[in-house]
Amino acid sequence: MSHNVDVEKCLEVASNLVSEAGRLIARNNEQRQDFVCKSNDIDLVTQTDKDVEQLLMDGIRRHFPEHKFIGEEESSGAEGVKKLTDEPTWIIDPVDGTMNFVHAFPHSCISVGLKVNKVTELGLVYNPILEQRFTARRGHGAFYNGRRIHVSGQKELGKALVTSEFGTTRDEAKMKVVHENFEKMAKKAHGLRVLGSAALNMSMVALGAADANYEFGIHAWDVCAGDLIVREAGGVVIDPAGGEFDIMSRRVLAAATPELAQEISKVLTQFNPLPRDD
Amino acid sequence: MAASKSQIEELYDFIYPLAVRAGEILLEGYQNAGKAVALKDGEFYNVVTAYDNQIEEFLVEKILARYPDHKFIGEEDTHKNDNVTKELTDAPTWIIDPIDGTSNFIKQIPHVSVSIGLSIKKQIVLGVVNNPAQNKLYTAKLGQGAFCNGKPIQVSSCEHLNDANVAYEVCLLHAPKIRNKHIKRIYHVGSNARRLLAYSAVVDSLCMVAAGNLDAFHIEDMYPWDCAAGYLLIREAGGVVTHPYGGPFDIMKPDLICAGTETLRAEIEHLIRKADQEKHVGGE
Numbered sequence: 001m002s003h004n005v006d007v008e009k010c011l012e013v014a015s016n017l018v019s020e021a022g023r024l025i026a027r028n029n030e031q032r033q034d035f036v037c038k039s040n041d042i043d044l045v046t047q048t049d050k051d052v053e054q055l056l057m058d059g060i061r062r063h064f065p066e067h068k069f070i071g072e073e074e075s076s077g078a079e080g081v082k083k084l085t086d087e088p089t090w091i092i093d094p095v096d097g098t099m100n101f102v103h104a105f106p107h108s109c110i111s112v113g114l115k116v117n118k119v120t121e122l123g124l125v126y127n128p129i130l131e132q133r134f135t136a137r138r139g140h141g142a143f144y145n146g147r148r149i150h151v152s153g154q155k156e157l158g159k160a161l162v163t164s165e166f167g168t169t170r171d172e173a174k175m176k177v178v179h180e181n182f183e184k185m186a187k188k189a190h191g192l193r194v195l196g197s198a199a200l201n202m203s204m205v206a207l208g209a210a211d212a213n214y215e216f217g218i219h220a221w222d223v224c225a226g227d228l229i230v231r232e233a234g235g236v237v238i239d240p241a242g243g244e245f246d247i248m249s250r251r252v253l254a255a256a257t258p259e260l261a262q263e264i265s266k267v268l269t270q271f272n273p274l275p276r277d278d
Numbered sequence: 279m280a281a282s283k284s285q286i287e288e289l290y291d292f293i294y295p296l297a298v299r300a301g302e303i304l305l306e307g308y309q310n311a312g313k314a315v316a317l318k319d320g321e322f323y324n325v326v327t328a329y330d331n332q333i334e335e336f337l338v339e340k341i342l343a344r345y346p347d348h349k350f351i352g353e354e355d356t357h358k359n360d361n362v363t364k365e366l367t368d369a370p371t372w373i374i375d376p377i378d379g380t381s382n383f384i385k386q387i388p389h390v391s392v393s394i395g396l397s398i399k400k401q402i403v404l405g406v407v408n409n410p411a412q413n414k415l416y417t418a419k420l421g422q423g424a425f426c427n428g429k430p431i432q433v434s435s436c437e438h439l440n441d442a443n444v445a446y447e448v449c450l451l452h453a454p455k456i457r458n459k460h461i462k463r464i465y466h467v468g469s470n471a472r473r474l475l476a477y478s479a480v481v482d483s484l485c486m487v488a489a490g491n492l493d494a495f496h497i498e499d500m501y502p503w504d505c506a507a508g509y510l511l512i513r514e515a516g517g518v519v520t521h522p523y524g525g526p527f528d529i530m531k532p533d534l535i536c537a538g539t540e541t542l543r544a545e546i547e548h549l550i551r552k553a554d555q556e557k558h559v560g561g562e
Contacts, residue, residue, distance in 0.1 A: 105443070105491050106388070106412065130388060130412065161385060166474035179465045186451035186461065191381055194476035196443070209385045 005088050007114070007121045007137055010064070014112050014124050015135070017059040021052045021110055022128030025095065052094035052110065060090055071221055084220075084248065084278065086117045091224040093199065106130050111199040113224030123225035123232075125199045134203040134229050142206050142233035151235040151256035152208040157263045160211035160256075161191040163201035167217050174217065177271040181214070184267050198252075202226030205254045206233035212255040212264055214240055216271040220247050230254045236261050240268050248278040281370075281398040286419050289370070290404055293394060296340050297415065300333050300392040301408030304377060308411055311384050326380045333376035333392060341372055348372060352503050363502065366530050368399045373506035373529070379479035381449075388412050389479035395506025395529075402529060405507030405514075407485050416485050416511055424488050424514035433517035433538035434490040439470045439545045442493035445483040447500065448476040456499055462553040467496065467546060484508025487536050488515040494537035494546055498522055505532035512536050518543050522550050 025048065053071055060067060070084065071092040093111040106129050114122040125134040134149075136142040142149050154160050162185050167178050185192055193210060195201055198218045204210040206229045224247060227237045237245045240253040242265035250273040255261035307329035334352055341348055349367065352374035356363045373395040382389045388411035396404035405424075407416040416431070418424040424431050436442050444467055450460045468474035475492070477483055480500055486492040488511040497505070506529055512519050519527045519536040524547050527534055535550070537543035 105486075161381070166468045166471075175465075175469050179461075179468070182464065182468075183451075183461050186448065186457065191478060192448045192451070192476055193387065193478060194448070194474060196473060196475050204387070207386075209387050 005114075005116050005121065007116075010088075010114055011122050011124070011135065011137060013060065013063045014056075014114070014122065017056050018110050018112060018124055018126045018133075020059070021055050021094070022126060024048075024052060024055060025108075025110075025128050049094050053092060056092055056094060056110075056112065057090075064088065084115065084118060088114065088116045090114055091221050093219075093221040105196065107195040107197045107200050109197055109200050109203075111221065111225045113221075113228065115224065120224060120228040123228035125203045125225050125229060127197075127200060132200075132203070134206060134225075136206075136225075136229040136232035138228060138232070140232065142229045144203075144207055149207050149233050151205060151230070151233045152211050154211040154256045155259040157188050157212075157260060157267070159190050160260060161193065161209075162189040162264070163193045163195060163204060163210045163213045165194055165196070165198060165201070165215050165217075167215075174271055174273070177216065177269050180269045181267075184269070188267060198222035199226045202230055202237075202252075202254050205235055205256060206230045208233075208256070212253070212260055214253040214264060214268060216240065216251050217273045218250055218252055220277045223247065223252050226254070227252070238265065240265055241270055242266070248276050250277060280401060281403045281420070283421075285398070286403050289396060290406075290417070290419050292344060293341075293396070293404065293406055294417070296337055297392060297394055297406045297408050300337060300376070300394075301410040301415065303333050303336065304329065304383075304390060304392050304408070305410035307377075308383055308386060308390055311386060326377065326383055329383075330376045330380070334374060337372070337374055337376070337394070345370065350374065352376070353501065356501075363530070366397060366400055366502075371397045373397060373402075373503050375481060375501075375503035378481035378504060379477070382477070382479055386411075387477075389477045389482040391479065391481040391485070393481040393503065393507045395503075395510065397506065397529065400529075402506055402510045405510035407481055407507050407511065409482055409485070414485070416488065416507075418488075418507075418511045418514040420510065420514070422514065424511045426485075426489055431489040431511075431515050433487060433512065433515045434493045435538060436493040437539045437541040439467070439472075439494075439542060439549075441472050442542060443473045443475060443491075444468075444471040444546070445475045445477060445486070445492050445495045447478070447480055447483070447495075447497045449478045450497075450499055453499070459554065460498075462556055463496070463550055466549040466553040470545075470549060480504040481508055484536065485511060487517060487538065488512045490515075490538065494535065494542055496522065496535050496546060496550070498533040500532060502529050502532055505529065505534065509534070509536075520547070523547065 068089040091113040109127040349371040375393040379390040403420040405418040
């Protein structure tokens, strides 16, 4: 059975909740010194993550009690990551770039995506620190602070600004691949940026501020919203090896154009993070 | 004799409104850049250079009108001097970067700054940095603390690289002669840090260390105007700044490690020395 959802209503509810969550983050941010005195940074991050996710989930449940959730904190519970079904499913990262938040870091964001019948209908990425709000609905375009945005149109790697992450794993095999790719991009790309948040890295591609983004080791909640925002801005999102994007694979390559995406996929050394999200 | 406190105060009161105005000019260019979607490659540099020159000329003109004997060291200033950086003397010398983060400027990535440092008798006594895209104006006077928008800022207390957010300057990877050195260092620092970050904005990265947004930053092969103001901000915010091998920081050859704590700085120094001993990543 196909599920029908009022996506406009969902976006309105999500936008309001995300604004409220941004205010919560701002309040917690102002209290940072107190938290540092009472406990270590990790505790603060974890608590804020949970507070924001709870706020978002409780708010969504009030309006849509039958919807499902996949989220970073939810997935860290005993049940592990949930299977994606056809039911309307919210895929949430309450504070992407969590460690960054503790430091009042400019590149932290809330990422909210909605999938219905396994198709992403809605994406919202909000950075409360820099007041950057990216939104997209399938078929309706991508927007930045209310302004329609479009990818850069860049086709050549030699002229492209590429974003990625060094990753937070200590896995030596992955570190070698990450570094090898970093070195390759350093030689071939025009510029590199490491902003500290997968969702914002992708959103910068949608904005045309960056031309491509790749990463191995992300999760569905890191990229669900960013994927739709990039595509609605006219960009492409594929698997880093050049094939179709698989949101549960923990691999992503977003680019302004198909030509740029394919050029980058030929350059990258591939890595398969395990376990998959499903 | 070092600069007197009243002299520093007078020069600070003089330069502060100019730094505000310079930030307004920078913001105008930053916001306009986003509208020029069809910019050709050559035009990109023309646009940046035009604003670079406008800001530097504005500052130099105002300073010379009031202090005709003061000297300047800056990116555009050096360019006009056949790319030879002037020697730093005892004279009051303004060390200016009109736009740091030029490639961010054209892309509207909000890491762009006007940086103004003042040296008297070869000692940095004033640092003012304006990042108008983030609405942040950083200020420091020697011996009197560091501030952002008038509020005191302080470095982070992070002592272990494993817990640290560390920035690196990746634009250096474009120069073939020094690429391998930096690739090795990035590998060792990045593999051990909680998170490695890269903004292609030296000045802003230094300010973020001063404000505790970043725990550490390493850079080598950059210029005095990139580091003069940021150096003082970090010191006045309680942080440490040394040469990558631990010796004293030299503003005219501003290779540095800066960090919130000496313990963290020393750990990064250790990894840099280790990286420099290797011929390639992961081996001798």
